[in-house]
Structure formats: structure tokens, C-alpha cells
Amino acid sequence: GQNIDQPTEMTATEGAIVQINCTYQTSGFNGLFWYQQHAGEAPTFLSYNVLDGLEEKGRFSSFLSRSKGYSYLLLKELQMKDSASYLCAVKDSNYQLIWGAGTKLIIKP
Amino acid sequence: IAGITQAPTSQILAAGRRMTLRCTQDMRHNAMYWYRQDLGLGLRLIHYSNTAGTTGKGEVPDGYSVSRANTDDFPLTLASAVPSQTSVYFCASSDSSHNEQFFGPGTRLTVL
Numbered sequence: 274g275q276n277i278d279q280p281t282e283m284t285a286t287e288g289a290i291v292q293i294n295c296t297y298q299t300s301g302f303n304g305l306f307w308y309q310q311h312a313g314e315a316p317t318f319l320s321y322n323v324l325d326g327l328e329e330k331g332r333f334s335s336f337l338s339r340s341k342g343y344s345y346l347l348l349k350e351l352q353m354k355d356s357a358s359y360l361c362a363v364k365d366s367n368y369q370l371i372w373g374a375g376t377k378l379i380i381k382p
Numbered sequence: 383i384a385g386i387t388q389a390p391t392s393q394i395l396a397a398g399r400r401m402t403l404r405c406t407q408d409m410r411h412n413a414m415y416w417y418r419q420d421l422g423l424g425l426r427l428i429h430y431s432n433t434a435g436t437t438g439k440g441e442v443p444d445g446y447s448v449s450r451a452n453t454d455d456f457p458l459t460l461a462s463a464v465p466s467q468t469s470v471y472f473c474a475s476s477d478s479s480h481n482e483q484f485f486g487p488g489t490r491l492t493v494l
Contacts, residue, residue: 277424306482315472315485316425360424368480369440372424 275299277373279361284379285351293346293359293376301366307335307346308360310375316360319346348378356380385409388473388486395463395493403458403489405473413476414456415483416440416448418469425472431456463493 276298285291297305304323308316322328322337322344334347346359358375365371386407395401407414412433417425427440431450445467447459456475460467470490474483 303480315487317485318482321482362425364480369427369430370425370483372426374422374424 275365275371277361277363277371279359279373279376281374282377282379284381285348287351287353287380287382289351290347290349291351291378293348293361293378295344295346295361295373297342297344297361297363297371297373299363299365299371302339303364303366303368305335305337305344306362306364306370307344308362310358310360312357319359351380353380353382386473386475386484386486388471388489390489391487392490393492395460395491397463397465397493399463401460401463401491403460403471403473403491405456405458405486406454407456407473407475407484407486408454409475409477409484410453411475411477411484412453413478413483414450415474415476416446416456416458417472417474418442418467419472419488420469428458428471463491465493467491468493 279295307319310316320335327336332349337344358377360375361373362370389404415430416428426442429448431437434453473486476483
């Protein structure tokens, strides 16, 4: 079967750095996405990785290792507004997104 | 319209009733999707459409139907609602199946 695993909840301090991990087992791989979802709102796109390595975009970076079936999202200089759920999704061999259950990130002052 | 819209925002529905959730996008995206999101679970794909005139079944299609008469609209119909269909429903679109998806604001549906 297809499976995306990420921690259910994480807590971090304002101004710090946090890494959210995602491991996957899917039928085929055509890219990995990270989305942010604030409570009661729609998911919004953060990053896309299709090749191994690190993609940096401002305070957010995303890393992919296809051989290990592993990705992480790194958030630097955390702000209170970063409190949200972070969703990992893999595009499978049919080009459909398989979603993880999301990681709820709580930022404390 | 800017982006992707859904209606209604929320709805309480009696079991056995028919309900259509509306989704409209103005980005001229070819691909559109319907997901449901339940607590503790990832988004699950109900139905999708890669282009106007075509539709396909996702992971959890039973009890739902869709149509794609034109590029902009992608309604989702529950023929006879059941309590297990209580969920938040998101419509999304992308310019192709390869690229990022843009999400509507969601419809919160409660079936009693």
C-alpha cells in the first residue's frame, strides 16, 4: 500500500529552527510537495522537490532523498504566524497526490 | 472571482438528502480535484478531472459523483447523504497533473 508518515505534533520556540520529517512508500514517485494549512483554512503550497537535495525559499527549505524515501521541511527564525499544520504529499505513478495526515506545529513565545 | 471558490461555506444536511457542492475556478486550469479532509487523516482524493469532459475516480469515490462540462466548474454531488460523509471538502485545481494544486476555501458538511 501507499503510506506517508509524519509526526502528529511538534512544539518549537519563536525565533528557533524546526525540522519536520516525512517518510514515504508509494507506487512510483513524481515529486514531493509541502503545504501549509492554518486552522480552518485551505492548504497553501510551500515547496516542491523532484530531485535529491535541498531547495531553499526564504525562511523555509525542503530536502529530498529519493533513495531513502525521506524528506524534511526546515523552518528558520520561527514566527508565531508559522503555527499551522504542515502537510507532506507525494505524487505517485498516476500523478495523483498521496497525502500525509499533517504535522501540527505549535510555536511558543 | 479570484482563484478558486466553493459554495456553500458550510451546510447541515439530513441523511438521505441529495446535495451538490459547487466549485469554480477562473485560472483556466485544466485539472481539478475534490478531496475530503477528516481529523487525523490526510486529504483523500474523491474524484478528479484532468480536462473538461473527462473525470476519474480517486481513493474514496463511493457515494459521490462529479461532472466537468466546462473548464471552470467541477461540482460534486452526494446522491443520498450518509453521516460518514460528514467532513470538510476541498476543491483544488492545477494547470496540469504535474504541478502544484491551488485549493478553494472548503465546504464544511455535516450529515445528521
